[in-house]
Amino acid sequence: MAENFEKHSDISAADLARLNQEAQAExxxxxxxxxxxxxxxxxxxxxxxxxxxxxxxxxxxxxxxINTPKMMETNIMDYFDKPFTADFWLGADSGGRSVAxxxxxxxxxxxxxxxGLTVISSTVGICWGLISGYFGGYIDWGMQRVYDFxxxxxxxxxxxxxxxxxPHYNAVSLTLIFSLFYWEGTSRLIRSRTLAxxxxxxxxASKASGTSNWKIIFQGIMPNxxxxxxxxxxxxxxxxxxxxxxxxxxxxxxxxxxxxxGTMIANANDPANITLYWWTWLPAALEIIILCLSISYVxxxxxxxxxxxxxxxxxx
Amino acid sequence: xWKTILRRLMIMVPEVIILSVLVFLLAKAMPGDPFTxxxxxKADPAQIKHLMEINGLNDPWYQQYWNWVVHLFxxxxxxxxxxxxxxxxxxxxxxxxxxxxAFFTMVLTYAFALPLGVYAGRHEGxxxxxxxxxxxxxxxxxxxxxxxxxxxxIFGYVLGWFPTTGSVSSxxxxxxxxxxxxxYHILLPSLLGALFxxxxxxxxxxxxxxxxxxxxxxxxxxxxxxxxxxIYRHHIFRNSLLPIAAFAGYSITGLLNGSIFTETxxxxxGMGLLFVNSISYRxxxxxxxxxxxYGILNLVxxxxxxxILSIVDPRVRIE
Numbered sequence: 001m002a003e004n005f006e007k008h009s010d011i012s013a014a015d016l017a018r019l020n021q022e023a024q025a026e027x028x029x030x031x032x033x034x035x036x037x038x039x040x041x042x043x044x045x046x047x048x049x050x051x052x053x054x055x056x057x058x059x060x061x062x063x064x065x066i067n068t069p070k071m072m073e074t075n076i077m078d079y080f081d082k083p084f085t086a087d088f089w090l091g092a093d094s095g096g097r098s099v100a101x102x103x104x105x106x107x108x109x110x111x112x113x114x115x116g117l118t119v120i121s122s123t124v125g126i127c128w129g130l131i132s133g134y135f136g137g138y139i140d141w142g143m144q145r146v147y148d149f150x151x152x153x154x155x156x157x158x159x160x161x162x163x164x165x166x167p168h169y170n171a172v173s174l175t176l177i178f179s180l181f182y183w184e185g186t187s188r189l190i191r192s193r194t195l196a197x198x199x200x201x202x203x204x205a206s207k208a209s210g211t212s213n214w215k216i217i218f219q220g221i222m223p224n225x226x227x228x229x230x231x232x233x234x235x236x237x238x239x240x241x242x243x244x245x246x247x248x249x250x251x252x253x254x255x256x257x258x259x260x261x262g263t264m265i266a267n268a269n270d271p272a273n274i275t276l277y278w279w280t281w282l283p284a285a286l287e288i289i290i291l292c293l294s295i296s297y298v299x300x301x302x303x304x305x306x307x308x309x310x311x312x313x314x315x316x
Numbered sequence: 317x318w319k320t321i322l323r324r325l326m327i328m329v330p331e332v333i334i335l336s337v338l339v340f341l342l343a344k345a346m347p348g349d350p351f352t353x354x355x356x357x358k359a360d361p362a363q364i365k366h367l368m369e370i371n372g373l374n375d376p377w378y379q380q381y382w383n384w385v386v387h388l389f390x391x392x393x394x395x396x397x398x399x400x401x402x403x404x405x406x407x408x409x410x411x412x413x414x415x416x417x418a419f420f421t422m423v424l425t426y427a428f429a430l431p432l433g434v435y436a437g438r439h440e441g442x443x444x445x446x447x448x449x450x451x452x453x454x455x456x457x458x459x460x461x462x463x464x465x466x467x468x469x470i471f472g473y474v475l476g477w478f479p480t481t482g483s484v485s486s487x488x489x490x491x492x493x494x495x496x497x498x499x500y501h502i503l504l505p506s507l508l509g510a511l512f513x514x515x516x517x518x519x520x521x522x523x524x525x526x527x528x529x530x531x532x533x534x535x536x537x538x539x540x541x542x543x544x545x546x547i548y549r550h551h552i553f554r555n556s557l558l559p560i561a562a563f564a565g566y567s568i569t570g571l572l573n574g575s576i577f578t579e580t581x582x583x584x585x586g587m588g589l590l591f592v593n594s595i596s597y598r599x600x601x602x603x604x605x606x607x608x609x610y611g612i613l614n615l616v617x618x619x620x621x622x623x624i625l626s627i628v629d630p631r632v633r634i635e
Contacts, residue, residue: 149331152618154610156573158342160595161603165345235457242459249461250580250592268465269580271480275473282469285462296457 031226031305038305045301048294055291056111063108066101069257093267093280103283106259109171110248111291114240116175117182121240122233125183129190130217134198147184155181160252174253178243186232193225227306234302238295245288261288320626324619332612339607340381343600384604394601398594403605407587411609413483414586417578418571420502422564424510429517430553430560436518437525438548445522452519455512460574464581467508478504481583505578513570517563524556558628565621569614 011019029037039046092098132143162177163169169177197203198221206216222229247253248262256263264284268274273281375383387394393403436448472480478500479485485497528534529552537547576588583589587606594602 145327148327149334151569152331152335152611152614154569154572154607154614156576157591157607157610160591161342161346161607164595165342165347167347238457242457242461246459246461246577249465250576252595265462265465268469271473274465274469278469281465285466288462289458292457292459293454296453300453 031230035230035302035305038301042301045297048297051294052291052298055107059104059107059111062104066105093277099264099279099283102259102264103261103287106261106264106284107287109254109258110241110245110261113171113175113178113244113254114237116172117178117240117243118233118237120175120179121182122186122229122236124179125186126190126222126229128183128187129192130194130222132187133191133194134213134217134221136195136198147187150181150184153181156247159247160250163247163252169255171254171258174244174247178240178247182236182240182243186236189228189232190225193228194221197221197224227302231299231302231306234295234299238292238299241288241292241295317626321619321623324622328615328619331615335611336385336608337381339604339611340384341377343604343607344377344380346598346600346603393605396594396599396602398597398599398602403601406590406602407605407609410585410587410590413584414575414579414588416498417502417506417584417586418568418575420506421509421513421571421574422567424506425513425517425567426560426564428510429514430521432514433518433521434525434548434553437522437529440522440526440529448518448522452515456515458512460509460512461577461581463508463512464505464578467504468581471504483585501582501584505582505584509571509574509578513567513574516567517560520563521556521560524559525552528552528555558624562621562624562628565617565619565624568617572610572613 039049093102128143128147132140132147159177159181162180163174166173166177203216203220206220211220244253245260245262245265248260249266251266253262254260261284265281265288267277268281268285384394391404393407395401396403396406399406432448432451436445439445468478468480471477483498483501484494485501487493487497525548534547534551537551538544542551572588575586576591578584579586579588580592587609590602591606593599594606
C-alpha cells in the first residue's frame with residue numbers, strides 16, 4: 001500500500017510529513033490526554049486525586065509494617081487511652097488497642113475489598129451489558145429476566161444470609177459474595193448505551209465485512225463507550241467503599257479480629273462509647289466521608305471530560 | 317395498557333416461586349439449629365432430636381418446602397423459635413413501625429427534592445444551582461450508615477434533641493401522647509434519610525426543567541403572557557411530575573435496604589432490626605418470612621413504577 005502510494009502520488013515526502021503533522025495537531029486528542037488536561041485545569045480535582053492516590057499508597061505500605069495479631073491483642077492498662085499522646089496519636093479503644101494503627105490496617109482491608117469488588121462487579125456488569133445489548137433477541141430477553149430477578153432480591157438481606165452460611169469466610173469470599181449482587185447497575189447502564197451503539201453505521205459495516213461478533217463487541221463498541229465505563233467504574237468505587245464497611249458495621253462483614261473501617265464505626269453502637277470515647281469511631285467515619293467525597297469528585301471531573309461541552313481544560 | 321400489566325404480573329409469578337425456593341434453601345443451609353442452646357441447659361440430645369422430629373426438621377427439604385408453602389397459603393408462616401410466637405403476629409407488630417418510617421422518609425425526601433430540583437433547573441448555572449449541585453454531590457456517595465451514626469451522635473447524644481432508641485416513649489399515656497412520641501422517634505432518622513436521599517430526584521427534575529425551558533409549549537405559554545412563576549408551577553412542574561412519581565416505586569427497594577441500617581443505628585423495633593436479631597439466633601422461620609416479604613415488596617414497587625411509566629410514556633407499553 002505504501003509503495004503504491006509512493007508510485008502514484010505527486011506529493012513530496014516533505015509535504016506528506018507536514019500534512020501529517022497538521023492532521024495530528026487538528027485531530028481530537030486521546031481520551032487519556034483529555035482527562036489529564038481536565039485535571040490540570042481543575043486544581044481541587046488534582047488535590048482530590050493526590051489525596052486518594054497518596055492515601056491508598058500510604059495505608060497499603062503502612063499496613064505492611066504493622067503486626068496485625070499483635071496490634072489486636074488486648075492490653076487492659078491502655079484501656080481507652082486519650083488521643084494525642086506520644087504512644088497513641090488517636091487514643092486506644094476498649095481493649096487498649098491503638099486506634100491509629102487499626103485505622104491504617106482497617107483502611108487497607110476496606111479499600112482493598114472495595115477495589116476488588118469494583119474490578120469484579122464492573123467487569124461482569126460491562127460484559128453482561130455489552131453482550132445483552134449487542135445480541136438482542138432471545139439472549140437479551142433471557143439475560144434481562146436474570147437481571148430482573150436479581151433486582152428483586154433484597155440485596156442486603158441475601159448478603160447477610162450468605163455470609164452466615166459460609167463457615168470460614170475471609171476478605172476474598174466476602175468480595176465474591178458482594179460481587180454477586182453489585183454488577184446490576186453497571187450492566188443496565190452499559191446495555192442501554194450498547195443498544196444505541198449497535199444501531200450505528202460502523203457496526204453494520206463491520207458486520208457486513210464479516211468481522212466476528214466478539215471482535216465488534218470488544219474492539220469496536222467497548223472503546224467507543226470507554227468514557228462511560230471509566231466514569232461508572234470510578235463512581236461505583238466510591239459507592240463500594242460503603243458496601244463492606246456497612247456490612248462490617250452491622251457485624252456481618254469482616255471477622256472481629258480483622259480491623260475494618262466498618263467495625264471501628266461499630267464502636268459507636270455502645271451509648272457510652274459514642275459520646276465519651278468518640279476517638280474510637282469518629283476518625284473512621286470522617287475518613288470514609290473524605291475518601292468518598294474525593295473519589296466522587298474525581299468522578300465528576302471524568303464526567304466533565306467525557307462531555308465536550310463542559311470541559312474546562314480543552315482550550316489549548 | 318392492561319396487557320402490559322398482565323404480562324408483568326405473569327412474569328412475577330415464576331420470580332416469586334424461585335425466590336421462595338432460594339430463600340428456603342438458604343435458610344436451611346445456615347449452620348446450627350434453633351433448639352440447641354435455646355432450651356434449658358439440662359435438656360438432653362434425645363429431647364432435641366425429638367423436637368426436630370416434631371417440627372419436621374428431619375424431613376427431606378422438598379417435603380419441608382411443600383409443607384411450608386401449604387402453610388403459607390393458610391396464612392401461617394410458622395412459629396418463631398426465639399420469641400415463641402407466630403411469625404405473622406411478630407412481623408405484624410414490627411411491619412407498622414417500618415412502614416411509618418419508610419413513609420415519612422419518602423414524604424420528606426419529596427418535600428426536599430421537588431423544590432430543589434425545580435429551583436436548580438430554573439436558575440441553571442447561577443449561584444443557587446451551583447449550591448444545589450454541590451449539595452447533591454456531597455450527598456451522592458457518602459454511605460448512609462455513616463451519616464446516621466454521625467446524626468445520632470450530634471443530635472441525639474451531644475445536643476440531646478432527639479430520642480436515641482425505641483419507637484415510642486414509655487411515659488406516653490394518652491392516644492395523643494403516643495402518636496406524638498412515635499412521630500418524635502421517627503423524625504430524626506427520616507430527616508437524615510431524606511436529606512441524603514434526594515440526589516436522583518433533584519438531578520432528574522433539574523434536567524427535565526432545563527429541557528422544558530426551551531420547549532415549544534413553554535414558549536407558547538410565555539408568548540400568551542403567562543407569568544414566569546405560573547409557567548414553572550403549572551406547566552413545567554406538572555409535566556415532570558409523573559415520571560418523578562414513578563421513582564417512588566423504585567425507591568421502595570432503597571428504603572427497605574436502608575431500614576436495616578436505620579433501625580440498627582436507632583434501635584428502632586422494625587422489620588430490619590428483627591431480621592438482624594433473627595440472624596444471630598438462627599430463627600429460620602422469621603428470616604425466610606422477612607426475606608420473602610422484602611422481595612415481594614420490591615417486586616410490587618417495581619411493578620407500580622413500571623405501570624406509572626407506561627401511562628406516561630406509551631412507548632414503554634409496546635415494548
